[in-house]
Amino acid sequence: MNKMIIKGGHRLSGNVTIGGAKNSTVALIPAAILADTPVQFDMVPNILDVHNLMVILESMNVSSDFADGILNIDPTKIIESALPSKAIKSLRASYYFMGALLGRFGRAEISFPGGDNIGPRPIDQHIKAFEAMGCKVVNKGDQIVITTGEKGLQGAQIFLDVVSVGATINAILAAVKAKGHTVIRNAAKEPEIIDVVTFLNNMGAKIRGAGTDVIRIEGVESLRATNTHIIIPDRIEAGTYLSMAAAYGEGVKIQNVIPEHLESFIAKLKEMGIKLEINEDSIYVPKSVDFKNIEVKTMPYPGFATDLQQPITPLLLRANGDSTIIDTIYPKRTKHIQELCKMGAKIRYDEESGTIIVSHTDKLVGAKITAGEIRAGASEMIAGLMAEGTTVIDNADNILRGYDNIIDKLTNLHAEVELVNDEN
Ligand SMILES: CC(=O)N[C@H]1[C@@H](OP(=O)(O)OP(=O)(O)OC[C@H]2O[C@@H](n3ccc(=O)[nH]c3=O)[C@H](O)[C@@H]2O)O[C@H](CO)[C@@H](O)[C@@H]1O
Ligand SMILES: C=C(OP(=O)(O)O)C(=O)O
Incomplete structure (x- = not known):
């Protein structure tokens, strides 16, 4: 300390x-594991959250290097593995690995996220979105285990009860490679959500409406980065x-x-x-x-x-x-x-x-x-x-x-x- x-x-x-925006960056890094190619971000802030997210990536055999605002991430050799709970607890946005791992492997096992102690921070809306997409969510002590059935992730109609940045982005991360069409209503409208969607769409995702309270997503098979994403x-x-x-x-x-x-x-x-x-x-x-x-x-x-x-x-x-x-x-x-x-x-x-x-x-x-x-x-x-x-x-x-x-x-x-x- x-x-x-x-x-x-x-x-x-x-x-x-x-x-670059912390709250974009901490979603973009987990989102990178959805790609079938290496990805590059520019204007990455030099903050502790980024370094802790890189520790989490390493535990999944995802290599990354960061210098002068440029962060390279190579998720092409990713493996499913236990995530380091100290790093997970060091920040809030580690919850984005739930949506991203679901999109990548159809299952996610992760401890409850940390982040700022600013009063109660439930994640019921994230869970509600995953359940709507056909997931089973079980709490095992401090771990949340999210699985999909034989059919895999299914596009769904999701109505968020509260306007939540985290639940909106997590639902997008899960839906982007799900089968079929997803609609998120009462979505959050933060600029960081538009930034994450810009990154995903540039890799071939089909997401419309970011920045409004209705976001529509058509699932795609594969995401491939062809350019550097510059963070807002x-x-x-x-x-x-x-x-x-x-x-x-x-x-x-x-x-x-x-x-x-x-x-x-x-x-x-x-x-x-x-x-x-x-x-x-x-x-x-x-x-x-x-x-x-x-x-x-x-x-x-x-x-x-x-x-x-x-x-x-x-x-x-x-x-x-x-x-x-x-x-x-x-x-x-x-x-x-x-x-x-x-x-x-x-x-x-x-x-x-x-x-x-x-x-x-x-x-x-x-x-x-x-x-x-x-x-x-x-x-x-x-x-x-x-x-x-x-x-x-x-x-x-x-x-x-x-x-x-x-x-x-x-x-x-x-x-x-x-x-x-x-x-x-
Ligand atoms: C990493 C990141 O982007 N963090 C930001 C994000 O946090 P985070 O995404 O965690 O905050 P949310 O937008 O989800 O929270 C908004 C409100 O919804 C409630 N809620 C949220 C989720 C849920 O499942 N159930 C529920 O009741 C929260 O308690 C809160 O009162 O948005 C907050 C609100 O702008 C900001 O302070 C944080 O800087
Ligand atoms: C609450 C904040 O961050 P986090 O959600 O990452 O804890 C914040 O950035 O003010």
């Missing part, structure tokens, strides 16, 4: 380039830098952004009075002062992302009055609050209404705190940059799960920040 040590008080300036920019990483730059920047340009993926977030920054310069693929955040308080409610895409409610919180501390946040996706995603309060932040959580109330805070001071999960860590990192003195964030691996080359990027923006391995 790493600690992140931040000497606060250096205002940020300069340019930062956003990496990470809108959550971009939102984190936007918040950081508005809260404590003196002019920061955020490059490799698709502004349309951040519309709900940008709307809130504008409501606060921040004058953004939005270009085709970059956003400039000028030094900003005098912020209006706002109300935030997280929603499925294109609503305000739950993954950005914590990163926007340090910025809300600078607003002139009380701001409120209601996270309708993960109401218990509140691990950052007590840590930020240790730094002097005025934030409270009203259990009854599920509302986080963020009040104006004149000054933050460095403290020893812990990153309970990735976005809690991101908000604490921003607060550390704004604070007087030194902040030490324990469990910084949670930040490294999803923030590409974070130390280099912050240092480039003139922050004073380092990682120290706990064992040293």
Whole structure:
């Protein structure tokens, strides 16, 4: 485990380039095992989740190499094998191996996934989709065993009871080589889903409707990669830098952004009075002062992302009055609050209404705190940059799960920040 040590008080300036989207990448890597050829991804973020997924691939005799944002995966010698549960538990998206293994072998055996501790994260909708496609799903202790009958995976009509990114992608991964026609209704519409579908369609899959709430899939026999798939920019990483730059920047340009993926977030920054310069693929955040308080409610895409409610919180501390946040996706995603309060932040959580109330805070001071999960860590990192003195964030691996080359990027923006391995 790493600690992140931040000497606060250096205002940020300069340019930062956003990496490929974590939530695309962690689905694309499992999706790669559906291919009958080697595959190549570009703009792959240098994050812990990618390294852990490569460990899982290795256990199936799938070779991979990763350097300078290019990830090569060769699934042509894949074998069925027990998957390493430590790596599986290190991230949420290991659940995509369920759909991908079903598509490849017609069966999957995998332990329950890990990922961020942000309240209950059931996978009943994933299971419901597999069952609709003719699978039998059995829990054996911590293992989930999914099998298909003699007929193999069958195309099906799937209606998701809740809008779920994971269940939508998992159903697509299973359906892409199933026999016949699958329709997923009440599907999630996140840009990362479109990215995964673009990759699959370029290999010969027949998927229509990604980005809408009805996705139709005609199963195909084989998938073959003929080009490099370039991963879309990470809108959550971009939102984190936007918040950081508005809260404590003196002019920061955020490059490799698709502004349309951040519309709900940008709307809130504008409501606060921040004058953004939005270009085709970059956003400039000028030094900003005098912020209006706002109300935030997280929603499925294109609503305000739950993954950005914590990163926007340090910025809300600078607003002139009380701001409120209601996270309708993960109401218990509140691990950052007590840590930020240790730094002097005025934030409270009203259990009854599920509302986080963020009040104006004149000054933050460095403290020893812990990153309970990735976005809690991101908000604490921003607060550390704004604070007087030194902040030490324990469990910084949670930040490294999803923030590409974070130390280099912050240092480039003139922050004073380092990682120290706990064992040293
Ligand atoms: C790897 C990845 O892409 N992670 C993202 C993905 O997580 P993940 O795919 O796990 O999140 P979902 O979209 O599935 O969850 C949305 C909501 O549906 C509920 N639900 C989900 C599945 C299910 O079977 N049953 C059920 O009740 C969840 O508890 C949650 O309240 O979307 C979340 C919501 O945008 C983001 O915070 C995560 O960053
Ligand atoms: C919740 C998140 O990640 P995961 O689903 O991978 O745990 C996140 O990226 O904010």
